[in-house]
Amino acid sequence: MDDGFLYFGSASISDDADVQRVIGSRGGRKCLHSDERGSFEFDLCSTLENKFRWMLLWAQPRYFVQRQRQLQWCVTGAPIPNAFSSLFKIDPPIDFIGISYGLACTVVELYWRILADPGTFPDVGEPAVESLAPLTFLTHDSLPLKEARPWRQPVCTIRGHFAKSLAYMALEQAFLHEFAHIGNGHNDYLSTLNLLSLTDRPYHPVAAEKDSLLLQTLEMDADATGLMYTLELNERKRLDLPKYADRLDDAKRIANIAAFGAVRAYIRNILFSNYVFWRCKDQVWDLEKQPHDDHPQPAIRMKFLRDGLARCLLAMPHLGYSPNDFITDSREIIQSAEIACARIMHVEPQLEVYQSAFQTADAVHYFEKLEDYWCKIRHSLMKYPKVRMLAPCNLPHNHALI
Secondary structure, three states, X not given: OOOOEEEOEOOOOOOOHHHHHHHHHOOOEOEEEHHHOOOHXXXXXXXXXXXXXXXXXXXXXXXXXXXXXXXXXXXXXXOOOOEEEEEEOOOOOEEEEEEEHHHHHHHHXXXXXXXXXXOOOOOOOOHHHOOOOOOOOOOHHHOOOOOOOOOOOOOOHHHHHHHHHHHHHHHHHHHHHHHHHHHOOHHHHHHHOOOOXXXXXXXXXXXXXXXXXXXHHHHHHHHHHHXXXXXXXXXXXXXXXXXXXXXXXXXXXXXXXXXXXXXXXXXHHHXXXXXXXXXXXXXXXXXXXXXXXXXXXXXXXXXXXXXXXXXXXXXXHHHOOOHHHHHHHHHHHHHHHHHHHHHHHOOOOOOHHHHHHHHOHXXXXXXXXXXXXXXXXXXXXXXXOOOOOOOOOOOOXXXXXX
């Protein structure tokens, strides 16, 4: 490494050719010169460094293997929003997580833009001082958020800190989602099938649809485990907040209370932040496209996230937030998120999107298809996990989830 350059990620990244090739194809390991301290880039990468290191220390006890194995990660320099996990079968084997700087930058700037709108989260800070700046509307094609610049932080300092809290909450969940892929043995399982990406082999419609169903199911499995970790993490933040609140300035303290000072607050923010990112990134529901995608589309992931949060609350009564109360609240949360997205995209809000994405027969049928397949492949996955696996634990279909 050149003197004066700081690299963000595990202290030591393997120099194995395959590892370096994969990192290189994703933009290389993010590095910044020490002279850049205080810049947006440096502060963002340093914050991610601290948060991800802390999360790995928190998650490490859940990570166990039969043989010696390393867990490494880094922030890559790719400008495109991306997060990935890989398995390198070298000696010793390496489980690897990569989060692109493009993802981190996009997410932070997205929530800055959201909170610069006085109509979004009117209960946080002083929304009256905000105003919609011209030429900052975005479209699906402007992600990553380059064409939509210049961006600006919210005028209200409290809202600026709250925006960052939402952004880091989303990035933490992305990191824990990738950790769940590793911990649940997904990469090990896919390597036995020689199927790590749909783009690695010739396209065949029948095979692709079957493989897509498998990959989407693994994404749901990672979402489920990552969601449980995210809830545990935010509950820990809530409990720890009184221990360090006095050391924060007033703006950060108020923003932290709004972000995760109460169970309802952080669950609302998890649901809101996920909806905003997926909604701004892609279409809500495209039945023809869905069977050929590696990932469930936003509508399916949002329904799974909402129902998953309800299941977690059902299993965690000590949090004092009933699943039925949450489902009732979720309607308003999702509608407010849709309105927020519409305002920054300068389009009319599609309030019927909630109805179509969550309750149409096609969407519900596809969701149930994924859940059924999830249950079927559990016996195959159980050979490979390195963490305690969560049970699918389907709620009865007549449970009040709509």
